[in-house]
Amino acid sequence: MVLSQTCIMLEGTKLLELKLMFSTTLIDEDNGCDKNQHTRTIYERWSLASRNLRSGECQFKMATHMARFRSWNRAHSFGIVAYRRYSSGGGYPNISLSSPLPGMPKPVFASVDEREKYETKVTTLENGLRVASQNKFGQFCTIGVLVNSGSRHEAKFPSGISHFLEKLAFSSTAQYGSKDEILLTLEKHGGICDCQTSRDTTMYAISAEVKGLDTVVDLLADAVLQPRLTDEEIEMTRMAVRFELEDLNMRPDPEPLLTEMIHAAAYRGNTVGLPRFCPADNVEKIDRTLLHTYLKSYYTPERMVLAGVGIEHEQLVACARKYLLGKKPVWGASTPGNVDRSVAGYTGGIIKAEKDMSDVSLGPTPIPELTHIMIGLESCSFLEDEFIPFAVLNMLMGGGGSFSAGGPGKGMFTRLYLNVLNRHHWMYNATSYHHSYEDSGLLCIHASADPRQVREMVEIITREFIQMGGTPGEMELERAKTQLKSMLMMNLESRPVIFEDVGRQVLATSKRKLPHELCELISNVTASDIKRVTTKMLRSKPAVAALGDLTEMPSYEHIQTALSSKDGRLPRMYRLFR
Structure with a gap:
């Protein structure tokens, strides 16, 4: 029996051709050759051909999928030639992605009134608190309280109170037992919080999901008006302030120190010339009683703004009325007569x-x-x-x-x-x-x-x-x-x-x-x-x-x-x- 050269062609395509080559063997019963050995040889060659065939089918399927990608240029993979296909499909041949399709109407884009798009709305509540907002597309918002209070207002107090309040922000309050509890509450709404003080402003801010607006405003009201200011928290703040003062003196970039010095030189001992960072001599002088006295003078509704971005103004006003309008500060009634209204005097x-x-x-x-x-x-x-x-x-x-x-x-x-x-x-x-x-x-x-x-x-x-x-x-x-x-x-x-x-x-x-x-x-x-x-x-x-x-x-x-x-x-x- 003679096994001649065999060619296996996958029908229906000109992309793939798999050739299985076998040597011909003449089995002569009269020459005394071992028939069993020749049978095993033929079986092994057919098994190898079958495996190659299956491998060729897999390559063919893979190449078929890859040829469908629009970004393919003329490519040779696995012996296959694939031509670039355009996104416009067979009905619009040779039209690139950057060209408009012929016969299609021009798209009409939605327009927003310019005033409505950029308008910042402001509402003043009965107690003097101002609520300001600007809507912005997105699922997150930034809400915060800004207070007209900073290091320039510490003329009647030891310098460094604003620095302490910045470090004490978002600690334990009347509703929340610790800072960790506040952070866990914010995490449920994907939120983060921060407090920053400058020479003329103190800013409490939270960024969170819009659907957590009520929780955010309630937490802000609690953090600003009802902080506990425990002895343990104040002692930890003293340590943080000392560390920050040491860090300022060790930084390669002395710009914060120079800014302090140039303000002290320009406004010698008045308003914005007062130290923004707590002097080392005042770290031990600041306690809860002193902090409450300062807060009673400066943390009053008429000196505050509740600002929000990415939220409807009506919703923010409603939350302000609900959580800020009637909330009593932990330090009691305000004493606005103690506010320092000095005007900055430039001295050089x-x-x-x-x-x-x-x-x-x-x-x-x-x-x-x-x-x-x-x-x-x-x-x-x-x-x-x-x-x-x-x-x-x-x-x-x-x-x-x-x-x-x-x-x-x-x-x-x-x-x-x-x-x-x-x-x-x-x-x-x-x-x-x-x-x-x-x-x-x-x-x-x-x-x-x-x-x-x-x-x-x-x-x-x-x-x-x-x-x-x-x-x-x-x-x-x-x-x-x-x-x-x-x-x-x-x-x-x-x-x-x-x-x-x-x-x-x-x-x-x-x-x-x-x-x-x-x-x-x-x-x-x-x-x-x-x-x-x-x-x-x-x-x-x-x-x-x-x-x-x-x-x-x-x-x-x-x-x-x-x-x-x-x-x-x-x-x-x-x-x-x-």
């Missing part, structure tokens, strides 16, 4: 702190020893018309670190980059900041360099202040305005940022300027506006903060003279011995 001056910065940042890539200088001048409050030109001026100055990360829009064409960092390789940092409050403001420049270059660094910064008084170029002004508008709109894409913006504006003015209104004000700023506000700013006395090795630090009088000159240069110093 200098605060220096000699400090060894050589061991601040250790590790495989330690930061070199630097001396940090911050020089500031009085600007304006955020309630004045000059606030927007000052914001544009701050963006025009820009700046940053020599190795700070960033990309397009970082501000590489701002003045502090072009005139300072790009021209002086030994400058490690040069950044402009603008702090604004309801009755004053401060525009300052922070610079850092090697201690041997301190005098030259100070002169470079004073020259930049003097050059602010000139008329800015058209291109750099437009770039600064565009960057400011871009930063404003990008920040307002975040729900917590919208919440803070709504709360702060309503707390200060009982209304809110919408983003497009602010963009219009920014667009209307002219070069003459920049020159006008800068000329006014340069008349004020400088505020100076210095930290590090100050051996080469010029005197305050020399800095003041440089800022009064035409070129911003420091007076020349002549030494008998060099």
Whole structure:
């Protein structure tokens, strides 16, 4: 019997061809060959052919599925040729995904009334509490209480009370026995909580699911008006405050310390010049009685705003009436007569702190020893018309670190980059900041360099202040305005940022300027506006903060003279011995 060459073809397709080759064997009964051995050989070859056939069928099925994917180009897999198929199907051949289908009507998109889309609604309750909200698409909301209370209001109290209240926030209350119980309650609604204090505002905030609104507002009311403030919690807060003070002095970036120092120098012993962080000497002085006395004066309904983003205004007002309108504070009746209503008085001056910065940042890539200088001048409050030109001026100055990360829009064409960092390789940092409050403001420049270059660094910064008084170029002004508008709109894409913006504006003015209104004000700023506000700013006395090795630090009088000159240069110093 002869087994000839066999070809097995899968019918119905030209994509797959499987060839099984067998050698022919002539079995001659007369030659004395072992028939059993030949039979076993034939059986083994047929078994191998069957396995190859099954494998080929699997490959064929797999290739059939893969060929259906639209993104396939002409590909060769498993010996199969597959052609790209378009998303439009067989009825619309060769139409790419980016092209509209012929004969199909144009889609009609739903539109929302612009006023309804961006409107911030404000309602004042009978007790003076203001409720402000802005709806936003999504399943989560951010709700919080902002209080007109901060470190600037501690003139009649030991400094540090606001710092303590920030650490004590969302601890045990009348309804909740511990902070863990509060966190577990929020977890049921996917929520998180936080409290932040500044020089003029204390903010309690919760982000959670919209369906948990009642629980969130009830918890907020309890945390703000009925905290227990147990001895154990106050003692734990003392430990946390001490640790934070130590951490501030050990950070490689001393910007928080310099900000404290520049405010203390600019507003010597009054309002926003009071310490934001609790001084080490006051940690043991603050107790529950002192905290209750402070809360009784400042935590009153007319000094509060309940703000919400991502929630219907009517729902938030209903919750405010239910949980905040009739809730009695744990400290009893308020005493609004003790409120400090002092107006910020700008004084100018200098605060220096000699400090060894050589061991601040250790590790495989330690930061070199630097001396940090911050020089500031009085600007304006955020309630004045000059606030927007000052914001544009701050963006025009820009700046940053020599190795700070960033990309397009970082501000590489701002003045502090072009005139300072790009021209002086030994400058490690040069950044402009603008702090604004309801009755004053401060525009300052922070610079850092090697201690041997301190005098030259100070002169470079004073020259930049003097050059602010000139008329800015058209291109750099437009770039600064565009960057400011871009930063404003990008920040307002975040729900917590919208919440803070709504709360702060309503707390200060009982209304809110919408983003497009602010963009219009920014667009209307002219070069003459920049020159006008800068000329006014340069008349004020400088505020100076210095930290590090100050051996080469010029005197305050020399800095003041440089800022009064035409070129911003420091007076020349002549030494008998060099």
